[in-house]
Amino acid sequence: MALRVEHDIFVVRQRGREVAAAVGLEHQDQIRLATALSEVARDLLRAVGGADVTFAVDLDEQGPPRVRVDLAPVRPLPDGQYEPHSGAVARLVDMLGVVDREGDTVVRMSRRVPASSQALTPERLAELRTELGSSAPGSALDELASQNEQLIAALDEVRSQRDELAVLNEELQETNQGVMALYNQLTEELEATNQGVVALYAELDEKSAQLRSASESKSRFLANVSHELRAPVTAVIGLSRLLADSASDPLTEEQAQQVGLIRSSATDLLSLVNELLDLAKAESGRLEPNWTEVDLRAVFGQLRGTLRALSTRTDVELVVEDPPPPGTVRSDEVLLAQVLRNLLHNGLKFTERGEVRLRAEVRDERWWLSVVDTGAGIAPELHERIFEEFYQVPGSPRIGGTGLGLPYARRVVRLLGGTLELTSEPGRGSTFTVTLPIGGG
Ligand code: ADP
Numbered sequence: 318m319a320l321r322v323e324h325d326i327f328v329v330r331q332r333g334r335e336v337a338a339a340v341g342l343e344h345q346d347q348i349r350l351a352t353a354l355s356e357v358a359r360d361l362l363r364a365v366g367g368a369d370v371t372f373a374v375d376l377d378e379q380g381p382p383r384v385r386v387d388l389a390p391v392r393p394l395p396d397g398q399y400e401p402h403s404g405a406v407a408r409l410v411d412m413l414g415v416v417d418r419e420g421d422t423v424v425r426m427s428r429r430v431p432a433s434s435q436a437l438t439p440e441r442l443a444e445l446r447t448e449l450g451s452s453a454p455g456s457a458l459d460e461l462a463s464q465n466e467q468l469i470a471a472l473d474e475v476r477s478q479r480d481e482l483a484v485l486n487e488e489l490q491e492t493n494q495g496v497m498a499l500y501n502q503l504t505e506e507l508e509a510t511n512q513g514v515v516a517l518y519a520e521l522d523e524k525s526a527q528l529r530s531a532s533e534s535k536s537r538f539l540a541n542v543s544h545e546l547r548a549p550v551t552a553v554i555g556l557s558r559l560l561a562d563s564a565s566d567p568l569t570e571e572q573a574q575q576v577g578l579i580r581s582s583a584t585d586l587l588s589l590v591n592e593l594l595d596l597a598k599a600e601s602g603r604l605e606p607n608w609t610e611v612d613l614r615a616v617f618g619q620l621r622g623t624l625r626a627l628s629t630r631t632d633v634e635l636v637v638e639d640p641p642p643p644g645t646v647r648s649d650e651v652l653l654a655q656v657l658r659n660l661l662h663n664g665l666k667f668t669e670r671g672e673v674r675l676r677a678e679v680r681d682e683r684w685w686l687s688v689v690d691t692g693a694g695i696a697p698e699l700h701e702r703i704f705e706e707f708y709q710v711p712g713s714p715r716i717g718g719t720g721l722g723l724p725y726a727r728r729v730v731r732l733l734g735g736t737l738e739l740t741s742e743p744g745r746g747s748t749f750t751v752t753l754p755i756g757g758g
Pocket of ligand 1: 663664667690692693694695703708709710711713718719720721722723724747
């Protein structure tokens, strides 16, 4: 088609719409292509005085077919460039720009044909070409009328879209309010939970302070009571000894037996009182280690001597190994000996046959002092319980025990900067291990 005068713009527009409809573009796209075409046609008429307009369809193997319009200007474009008067025009089509067509500069626009439309075979295109060729172009007035109709339809659509948008906006606002309400609720709940946790912690702090003070009172009470008991019990022992003395008036056999009973009971009581006092002292922190360089060989030698007298059972052997070099540890000699004696004593008490062995090793800058016995062993669930005050394993022989030895030993070892642990299996004996830093705690 030749575009030369103002009237041609209408014809080009009308033809553009017809072509777009013929190849199968949707209604909206037909108007888009027609509008873009009339805009570009007006621009070119003004700038260069006209153009030759060609409609074509590109059949591409890979992509969908495209309807294409080429406008070849009748005079060269200023600077060989084309910029649409209205910036929105380019958005109406898929592609709009200046291209080189076999040496000529043309303004080209194209738009994809939807896959849903009738297949565009070369035969179909020939058919369309004949159809379009035979239809006479309408008048400018006709085109103006149809353009108005399209404008009204477009305006209608814009309005309905705006209404739709308003509804969507309202919905969005509602959703936002819902989300905000939920968020506020969650924040409130979180705050309440936080307050609860804070209150709980405060209560916990208070409870542990109460516990601490209760434990301190208990230690103080134990220390006082046992201290007060010591004097009268010692007096009872002394008096009963005096009664049984050969220098005193002779007792009948029964009296002598009863006095003996009083004395042995009082002796047991004194040892309980002494142990209680020791434990109370260790718990109240009034036990101050006397730190010196302790010769472990000497301590072991002493234990070997004093405990051998205790191991009256012939089927149990007491073995005290010699400690390896360096042979010394920075500690409190009296307390350390007390702990080891306690453990060895227990071993001898609770072992019927086999041996009780004291062994010393150096590992990781620490002494590992183990008392290993071949006794009955201790069930795993009781490994911690036996370190509680007064706890004695049910069914184990009660041979002058109070259940205070192990809790006291553990306290003392901690005071010396070490640990006291037990490994044992019922029927396989027990191993109590004291570890101590070589350089002191
Ligand atoms: P005591 O020996 O005065 O009863 P301890 O605190 O020293 O108190 O020991 C608590 C309990 O642990 C003992 O009564 C005993 O049941 C158990 N126990 C301690 N040492 C051994 C051991 N070597 N073998 C088996 N049981 C033991």
